[in-house]
Amino acid sequence: MKVFKFGGASVKDAAGVINLANIVKKFSGEHLLVVVSAMGKTTNALEKLARAYFDQGDDMHDIFEEIKQYHYQIMHELFAEGHPVFNEVNNTFVEIDWMLEDEPQDHFDFIYDQIVSIGELVSTRIVDACLNQEDIKSRWIDVRSYIHTDNTYRAGQVNMEKSCADIQQDIPALLEKHVVVTQGFLGGTSENFTTTLGREGSDYTAAIFAACLKAESATIWKDVPGVLNADPKLFSDTVKFDELSYNEAIEMTYYGATVIHPKTIKPLQNAGIPLLVKPFGDANAPGTVIREMEYQKITKPIVIVKPNQILFSISAKDYSFITENHLSDIFGLFAQNHIAINTMQTSALSFSACIDTYDNRFEVLLSGLQKDFKVRYNTGLQLITIRHYQTGDIQSFTSGKTVLLEQFSRNTAQMVVK
Ligand code: ASP
Ligand code: MG
Numbered sequence: 191m192k193v194f195k196f197g198g199a200s201v202k203d204a205a206g207v208i209n210l211a212n213i214v215k216k217f218s219g220e221h222l223l224v225v226v227s228a229m230g231k232t233t234n235a236l237e238k239l240a241r242a243y244f245d246q247g248d249d250m251h252d253i254f255e256e257i258k259q260y261h262y263q264i265m266h267e268l269f270a271e272g273h274p275v276f277n278e279v280n281n282t283f284v285e286i287d288w289m290l291e292d293e294p295q296d297h298f299d300f301i302y303d304q305i306v307s308i309g310e311l312v313s314t315r316i317v318d319a320c321l322n323q324e325d326i327k328s329r330w331i332d333v334r335s336y337i338h339t340d341n342t343y344r345a346g347q348v349n350m351e352k353s354c355a356d357i358q359q360d361i362p363a364l365l366e367k368h369v370v371v372t373q374g375f376l377g378g379t380s381e382n383f384t385t386t387l388g389r390e391g392s393d394y395t396a397a398i399f400a401a402c403l404k405a406e407s408a409t410i411w412k413d414v415p416g417v418l419n420a421d422p423k424l425f426s427d428t429v430k431f432d433e434l435s436y437n438e439a440i441e442m443t444y445y446g447a448t449v450i451h452p453k454t455i456k457p458l459q460n461a462g463i464p465l466l467v468k469p470f471g472d473a474n475a476p477g478t479v480i481r482e483m484e485y486q487k488i489t490k491p492i493v494i495v496k497p498n499q500i501l502f503s504i505s506a507k508d509y510s511f512i513t514e515n516h517l518s519d520i521f522g523l524f525a526q527n528h529i530a531i532n533t534m535q536t537s538a539l540s541f542s543a544c545i546d547t548y549d550n551r552f553e554v555l556l557s558g559l560q561k562d563f564k565v566r567y568n569t570g571l572q573l574i575t576i577r578h579y580q581t582g583d584i585q586s587f588t589s590g591k592t593v594l595l596e597q598f599s600r601n602t603a604q605m606v607v608k
Contacts (some may be wrong), residue, residue: 191221191365193408195396200470201313202230204219204267209323210317213411213473214369225374225396226317229264232257233389240305242370243290244298250290258283268320279312298511300383307384310373310392312444318371319577327370333484334378336360337395340370341387342461346377346385348394350457354402356540361403364573372399385557386484393451397465401457407462409477413471417442417449422494432476435483438492439465440579441602445575446496446532455480457496492577493587495508496532498547499571500568501594501606504563505540513543523558527551532573533604535595544573544606568594568608576603 200206207508209344214222227235235257236426242250246290261279265413269275286308294301312328321328339346364370374392378383393410400408407574416474417439418428419581436459443452449467459482504520506512520541529551534543547569559565571594574587584603591607598604 191223191362191372191403191405192217193223193396193400193405195392195408195410196227196317196470197410198227198230198232199413201226201317204264205468207268207317207320208324209470210411211271211320211326213470214326215324218469221288223361223365223370223372223405224317225372225392225399226310226314227374227392229261229313229316231305232260232309232313235260235430236306237302240302241287242296243305244294244301244461246293248317254286255291258404259356264433265316268316269323270409273319275315278315278319280316282311297343303343303346303384303386304434305374305602306386307376314371314373321371324562327368328371329364331361331364331370331372333373333376334382334384336372337377337387337398339379340388340436341381341383341385343378343385343512345388346379348377348387348398349404350398350402353398356537357399357402360574361399365403370417381589383425388451388453388461390448390451391453393454394457397454400463401461404461407466408458409466409468410454411468412449413470414449414467415469415472416467416477417447417480418571419490421448421495424495425493427581431478433479433481433483433486435486436480438486438488439480441577442492442494445602445604446573447492447494451482482573488578489508491579494575494577496546496573496575498574499532499544499606500547500552501571502543502545503566503570504543505538506558507562507564509539511538517541518557519562524557527558528557533595533606535597544571544595570608572607574605574607577601579603 196210201210239253242253286305299444318328318330336353336356374395375386378386379385394406416430417434419432420428422428436455440455443450465480466477469475506516529545531543531545576583578601588605588607593605593607595606
């Protein structure tokens with residue numbers, strides 16, 4: 191069997207949904223499980239809705255209305271009046287309407303997941319209905335009964351054992367007769383509440399299903415020809431990799447390449463399942479194959495730009511040396527606040543760390559640090575990582591920018607720039 195994942199950009203309009211159906215048709219002889227994200231930029235819009243509801247903003251109903259109209263528009267292009275999908279989608283929206291009538295009682299992350307999850311719940315209804323209409327026998331399943339998570343809302347930790355057991359119990363039989371369509375990004379707690387796995391988490395969902403079902407491959411269909419050495423939105427002379435080792439792909443995502451969700455590779459690597467990244471506009475194109483490779487010679491440098499970075503410079507209040515005890519306290523605060531360090535450096539008198547901009551966690555970390563340390567920080571920075579660099583490469587990426595921190599290993603150069 192194969193697992194396919196279609197992201198928001200591939201199902202952003204009616205033509206995209208039809209294109210998805212055409213790709214699935216090409217694989218009609220295969221057992222297929224299809225993981226789908228929310229349509230277009232729906233997740234961003236639902237995030238706004240969750241925030242507006244939590245803050246009881248006046249614009250809450252307008253935001254939701256726009257989300258509904260966007261979906262109805264696509265549905266009207268795909269289905270005749272009275273098609274049962276209109277009811278299914280309505281029922282999902284109505285649950286949120288009910289929620290919006292009352293003032294928020296729960297904490298934000300919980301509310302976020304209950305609201306934002308409807309993006310995938312409705313997109314999969316629409317995709318499932320379209321496949322059936324195109325004479326592809328498909329079956330919608332609620333992923334929340336299969337991907338079991340703890341109750342870390344907005345970052346559900348997947349219980350692999352329990353999830354795999356349920357997936358293996360039910361899905362193979364369904365695949366015999368149907369293309370199975372399900373939601374990316376979502377999970378369910380033991381109390382049947384909805385969780386999400388972190389932004390762009392649908393890739394990870396696809397990897398979990400592929401690993402549990404021992405798939406022949408997992409394919410991520412995207413709006414790029416495959417995995418490129420740099421983001422084509424930022425650089426013009428990009429090259430595509432025909433193949434890439436799991437490890438190189440993990441390094442790339444770790445440093446901030448957004449082509450694949452960072453958690454995707456590990457379950458596939460452990461199960462020895464290749465990950466294909468293919469363009470949804472050209473189903474016959476080879477894309478990129480990510481697989482086990484003993485050695486890979488990479489001749490074109492891989493460039494990853496991570497925006498919205500904050501650089502901390504932390505020193506002792508009495509200007510004494512940064513000791514291992516200081517470092518232990520500092521790391522403790524980062525760990526407590528669940529803040530990952532993207533790159534760091536120590537000198538005699540200071541410790542520097544570059545982190546992503548997290549909404550409110552940054553302030554909590556900052557006030558924790560300020561109790562014992564002198565802290566300076568810069569926001570709105572970029573972290574540029576160049577893998578497999580040549581000495582000459584560095585300058586072209588930093589010219590015209592102020593370099594605040596740089597670090598070179600044999601393989602990898604990193605610069606925090608303004
Ligand atoms: N719809 C979710 C997001 O935009 C999950 C995904 O696309 O993978 O983050
Ligand atoms: Mg997406």
